Amino acid sequence: MTVTLTDQPFEPGALVTAFCVGREETGAVATFVGLARAEKGQAVALELEAYPGFTDAAIGEIVQGAVTRFQLHDVQVVHRVGRIAPGEAIVFVATAAGHRREAFEACDFLMDYLKSRAPFWKKEHGLGGARWIEPTDRDRTDAERWD
Amino acid sequence: MTVTLTDQPFEPGALVTAFCVGREETGAVATFVGLARAEKGQAVALELEAYPGFTDAAIGEIVQGAVTRFQLHDVQVVHRVGRIAPGEAIVFVATAAGHRREAFEACDFLMDYLKSRAPFWKKEHGLGGARWIEPTDRDRTDAERWD
Amino acid sequence: MARVLLFGRLADQAGWRDRVVDALDLSSLRGALAAADPGLGEALAAPGVQVAVDKAIVRGEATLSPFTEVAFLPPMSGG
Amino acid sequence: MARVLLFGRLADQAGWRDRVVDALDLSSLRGALAAADPGLGEALAAPGVQVAVDKAIVRGEATLSPFTEVAFLPPMSGG
Numbered sequence: 001m002t003v004t005l006t007d008q009p010f011e012p013g014a015l016v017t018a019f020c021v022g023r024e025e026t027g028a029v030a031t032f033v034g035l036a037r038a039e040k041g042q043a044v045a046l047e048l049e050a051y052p053g054f055t056d057a058a059i060g061e062i063v064q065g066a067v068t069r070f071q072l073h074d075v076q077v078v079h080r081v082g083r084i085a086p087g088e089a090i091v092f093v094a095t096a097a098g099h100r101r102e103a104f105e106a107c108d109f110l111m112d113y114l115k116s117r118a119p120f121w122k123k124e125h126g127l128g129g130a131r132w133i134e135p136t137d138r139d140r141t142d143a144e145r146w147d
Numbered sequence: 148m149t150v151t152l153t154d155q156p157f158e159p160g161a162l163v164t165a166f167c168v169g170r171e172e173t174g175a176v177a178t179f180v181g182l183a184r185a186e187k188g189q190a191v192a193l194e195l196e197a198y199p200g201f202t203d204a205a206i207g208e209i210v211q212g213a214v215t216r217f218q219l220h221d222v223q224v225v226h227r228v229g230r231i232a233p234g235e236a237i238v239f240v241a242t243a244a245g246h247r248r249e250a251f252e253a254c255d256f257l258m259d260y261l262k263s264r265a266p267f268w269k270k271e272h273g274l275g276g277a278r279w280i281e282p283t284d285r286d287r288t289d290a291e292r293w294d
Numbered sequence: 295m296a297r298v299l300l301f302g303r304l305a306d307q308a309g310w311r312d313r314v315v316d317a318l319d320l321s322s323l324r325g326a327l328a329a330a331d332p333g334l335g336e337a338l339a340a341p342g343v344q345v346a347v348d349k350a351i352v353r354g355e356a357t358l359s360p361f362t363e364v365a366f367l368p369p370m371s372g373g
Numbered sequence: 374m375a376r377v378l379l380f381g382r383l384a385d386q387a388g389w390r391d392r393v394v395d396a397l398d399l400s401s402l403r404g405a406l407a408a409a410d411p412g413l414g415e416a417l418a419a420p421g422v423q424v425a426v427d428k429a430i431v432r433g434e435a436t437l438s439p440f441t442e443v444a445f446l447p448p449m450s451g452g
Contacts, residue, residue, distance in 0.1 A: 013164025020159055024185040024234055031178045038171040048452060049380055051444060054428045079452050087171055091452050100258055108251050115451040121381030122450040132382045133450045195373060196301055201349045226373050238373050262372040268302030269371040279303045280371045
């Protein structure tokens with residue numbers, strides 16, 4: 001179980017490789033990679049602020065809950081902070097379980113949490129300037145599926 | 148959109164790296180890796196038989212349907228055939244979409260199809276000998292969710 | 295005449311997986327296979343076993359040319 | 374005395390994100406911040422803004438030591 005916040009670009013494929021190694025009883029690994037969209041040239045950058053020690057602890061608690069709820073063998077969360085260019089990875093989640101249903105549901109659950117409730121503050125830098133973002137209605141509805 | 152059957156071991160992380168490159172409008176990449184379980188030493192190997200030209204065509208049709216249904220930007224399916232040792236990757240599915248819900252659902256849908264209805268014949272080699280496998284009840288129920 | 299392919303447990307049962315058989319249509323092909331191996335003939339006719347002619351599933355009869363590929367497919371297990 | 378951290382739009386509005394403020398409890402800290410910058414004082418009291426004392430969310434009052442870290446957290450957007 002690891003939760004990492006990083007202000008450096010990371011390579012999701014390398015994380016998948018390391019995550020899959022040496023698994024004897026894991027039948028299923030689900031992963032999700034969130035990428036910064038260019039929005040047809042309208043997006044210049046995404047800026048994510050975290051509160052170190054608070055944000056990672058909050059994510060860690062949710063991860064622990066997911067491990068129990070979905071009987072996971074392992075979880076990895078890597079989240080970019082700082083300024084992120086279009087095409088770069090924002091978030092990586094990997095879940096390992098005996099069977100695919102648990103791996104998928106846990107990955108889906110963690111992403112809903114990360115996208116809507118995790119303690120980040122998000123600013124979009126576009127051609128017309130910058131603005132702070134709040135969760136969308138769909139983010140809220142998605143996250144409420146698990147309550 | 149690619150569907151590949153291979154009798155050689157493959158490395159899922161390298162596939163993820165290549166799949167994520169150069170995506171400008173893809174916000175979400177979901178992937179699934181199915182690994183051969185050791186079953187606490189009971190499993191010696193898994194043997195998968197495909198009908199080349201028939202199996203890949205059948206998977207390709209389902210992939211095309213998923214692209215339309217879930218508005219995907221891209222899909223990749225890689226499936227091992229032949230003899231597979233515990234810990235090795237059996238199947239890799241990656242889906243790219245604008246947003247995460249579509250990417251997750253398409254990946255889930257494709258895996259349900261691949262695990263229950265795709266034209267493979269599966270033999271488990273265990274300590275006590277080998278036997279041909281049919282889909283489990285759960286595989287059938289999972290696949291029926293999409294009908 | 296046709297090229298006959300067996301998959302999964304059918305190939306195990308028959309002891310072969312790829313053979314050329316002299317037959318003008320599917321039913322005479324089934325007859326020839328059953329005459330040579332009655333157990334196999336029964337297995338090929340069992341419910342759940344599908345037939346593909348040139349990689350397309352067919353139900354019922356089909357005429358065969360020397361280059362036709364006929365595959366007998368036991369229930370598919372998924373991957 | 375406490376170390377005060379502002380996040381997201383609160384830091385943009387205040388023009389700072391990390392400052393030491395002399396106060397013995399949260400309400401006097403809020404008072405000191407509002408006295409120096411009434412607009413910020415209002416923003417910190419707005420619904421949806423949470424307060425973390427030493428990285429734990431608190432509702433209501435808290436006493437502050439010279440080493441206490443007080444963070445004002447606007448509504449979280451997710452990542």
